Amino acid sequence: MSGDELTPETRALLGAARGADDPADGDRDRVRARVLAAIGAGAAGTAGAGSAKAAPAAGGAAIAKLALLLLAVGGVATGAYLALRGGGGGDAGARQPAPVIAHEPAPAPEVLPELPPEPEPELEIVMDAEPARDREPEGKPPRVKRPKPEAPEAAEPPAPSPADSLQAERALLAKANAALRDGNPDAALAALGEHQKKFPRGVLEEERAATTVLALCATGRASEGKKSRDRFLTAWPRSVHAARVRAACAD
Amino acid sequence: MDPAAPGHVPVVDAAATALFGPMTLQNAATPRVRSVAMDFTSVYDEHFAFVWRSMRRLGVPDRALDDAAQDVFIVVHRRLAEFEGRSSLKSWLFAIARRVAHDHRRRIGRKERTEELHETVADPRGVTPAHDAERAEAVRTLHEILNALDDDKREVFVLAELEQMTVPEIAEAIGVNLNTVYSRLRAARMAFEAAIQRRRAQQDGSP
Numbered sequence: 379m380s381g382d383e384l385t386p387e388t389r390a391l392l393g394a395a396r397g398a399d400d401p402a403d404g405d406r407d408r409v410r411a412r413v414l415a416a417i418g419a420g421a422a423g424t425a426g427a428g429s430a431k432a433a434p435a436a437g438g439a440a441i442a443k444l445a446l447l448l449l450a451v452g453g454v455a456t457g458a459y460l461a462l463r464g465g466g467g468g469d470a471g472a473r474q475p476a477p478v479i480a481h482e483p484a485p486a487p488e489v490l491p492e493l494p495p496e497p498e499p500e501l502e503i504v505m506d507a508e509p510a511r512d513r514e515p516e517g518k519p520p521r522v523k524r525p526k527p528e529a530p531e532a533a534e535p536p537a538p539s540p541a542d543s544l545q546a547e548r549a550l551l552a553k554a555n556a557a558l559r560d561g562n563p564d565a566a567l568a569a570l571g572e573h574q575k576k577f578p579r580g581v582l583e584e585e586r587a588a589t590t591v592l593a594l595c596a597t598g599r600a601s602e603g604k605k606s607r608d609r610f611l612t613a614w615p616r617s618v619h620a621a622r623v624r625a626a627c628a629d
Numbered sequence: 630m631d632p633a634a635p636g637h638v639p640v641v642d643a644a645a646t647a648l649f650g651p652m653t654l655q656n657a658a659t660p661r662v663r664s665v666a667m668d669f670t671s672v673y674d675e676h677f678a679f680v681w682r683s684m685r686r687l688g689v690p691d692r693a694l695d696d697a698a699q700d701v702f703i704v705v706h707r708r709l710a711e712f713e714g715r716s717s718l719k720s721w722l723f724a725i726a727r728r729v730a731h732d733h734r735r736r737i738g739r740k741e742r743t744e745e746l747h748e749t750v751a752d753p754r755g756v757t758p759a760h761d762a763e764r765a766e767a768v769r770t771l772h773e774i775l776n777a778l779d780d781d782k783r784e785v786f787v788l789a790e791l792e793q794m795t796v797p798e799i800a801e802a803i804g805v806n807l808n809t810v811y812s813r814l815r816a817a818r819m820a821f822e823a824a825i826q827r828r829r830a831q832q833d834g835s836p
Contacts, residue, residue, distance in 0.1 A: 384790065384818055388825055392790055394767035401681040409681075409695055410673060413702045584692055614691050621765040 402615050547573060547582045554589050563596035588619040595627040603627040669706050672718065677702075679719060679792070680726050686787045687730035688776055697733045701726050719794065720802035727784060727803065774824040782817035789814050 384392070550573040557565035570590050573580065580586070587610045594603035604627045611620060680701050681694065689697045704725050712721055775783050784803055788794040794802070799810045 382815065382818075385822060385825075388822060391767050391770060391825070394764055395771040396791060398764060398768040399682040399685040400678050405681060405694070405698075406677050409677070409698045409702070412695065412699045413673070413706070416699060416703055417706055584690075621762060 404615065547577050547580045550576070551582055551585055551589060554586075554593065558589070558593055558596060563593040566593040567597070584614050585619070587613070588623050591623045592626050600627050669709055672705060672709065672722075673702060676718065676722055680722055682791075683723055683726045683787065684730050684733075686772075686775060686791060687727060687783065688734045688772075689730050690733075693733045693736075697729050700729045700733075704729070716801040717798055719792075720798050723788065723802040724804070731780070770825075770828065774821055777824060778817060778820055781813050782820055785810055785813040786817035786821060790818075 550569050554566040554569035554573070557563070557569060566589065570586055570593060573582075573586050577583070577586075587606070591603055591606045591610055594606055597603075607623055607627055610623050614620065677698070681698055684694055684697045684701070685691075701722070705722065708725075712718070716724075775787070778786065785799055788799045788802060789796070796807055796810045796814070799814075800807050803810075805813075
């Protein structure tokens with residue numbers, strides 16, 4: 379093997395897998411809405427503070443929530459789009475001379491530096507972003523989260539799962555899988571329920587959801603299984619587990 | 630912070646200014662590039678799929694794809710007015726995507742993610758439609774092998790073998806010279822082929 383070319387076997391593999399990473403239409407629309415909301419938030423923050431960099435995070439969050447609220451009532455897509463286009467009404471050729479979000483006209487370096495290990499963002503656009511697992515069904519605007527009165531808006535979200543938490547998550551998933559293999563889907567569901575309780579937003583949430591579908595279908599609770607299956611495929615349409623989940627409770 | 634966690638803050642690449650400086654050039658852009666570069670909506674529509682695919686192939690987990698793609702296009706929006714077209718738009722976008730992907734990916738370690746693929750979902754019945762199963766297996770194999778490559782090889786392999794980009798385009802996208810791209814591509818192909826052979830040997834040896 380010289381490295382000058384790939385073998386036919388490898389080319390066949392790449393050919394089979396090539397289109398699988400493409401987004402679905404829902405992915406495109408969902409992210410577009412989020413980007414427009416964030417851009418709108420950034421624009422408002424810039425106008426209010428003179429510098430997005432100087433805008434306090436709490437203020438940015440409030441602005442982002444306002445943007446999401448606008449999005450929820452169907453206004454932000456149009457509003458941000460028009461802002462992008464300079465507010466022109468139907469003049470596709472009219473453009474803003476500069477993006478809506480202000481950026482620092484910092485001098486350009488001569489070379490591309492490596493990303494520092496812990497970059498401090500030059501501009502933070504804070505928005506109440508929905509995690510992937512909470513995605514709304516395709517075509518619907520993002521859900522607006524209401525702030526909890528007991529928690530300050532700028533409060534830090536929970537820290538990511540440390541390694542020991544991940545080990546614990548995997549142990550529970552392994553327990554569920556073993557139960558499934560032993561033909562005991564109820565025990566699998568119990569383990570999955572424990573995972574859900576201990577790690578509602580765990581790193582392995584996607585795998586828990588996939589295994590839950592398999593377990594529900596294995597118990598014969600087809601209706602429940604199909605609902606879980608549909609939720610899974612909506613939340614993780616490109617999951618590597620999608621084919622297995624899709625086949626778990628055949629219609 | 631977990632990129633999928635509530636309250637995820639899109640980190641608009643701190644190195645964005647440094648990153649995009651060299652691509653903000655004084656020479657005139659071609660009409661094609663200029664017209665695209667001034668229209669964020671067109672860039673989004675035409676290149677979202679490329680950015681999304683690139684994120685997946687660079688190892689961003691599914692759960693973080695929305696956040697990562699959002700971060701990319703926020704940077705694009707900020708910097709688009711400065712893009713004048715000396716590099717191809719695709720190369721420019723990939724340069725953004727690789728930085729964002731790097732940031733997201735390091736939040737979930739490569740090993741952890743690969744182990745998840747192997748261990749966390751059982752297939753007690755093994756019932757899958759043949760076509761879906763074959764394709765799913767191909768995708769799983771591709772991603773597992775990509776995950777095992779180092780970043781330098783991975784990027785070049787993705788752009789050359791999956792995106793069919795030219796070596797000069799790749800060189801622009803990752804900021805290295807042509808010889809380096811050729812060298813990395815050769816090494817990446819060899820590593821990929823070796824991984825395929827190892828997998829085949831494991832399958833042959835299994836009961």
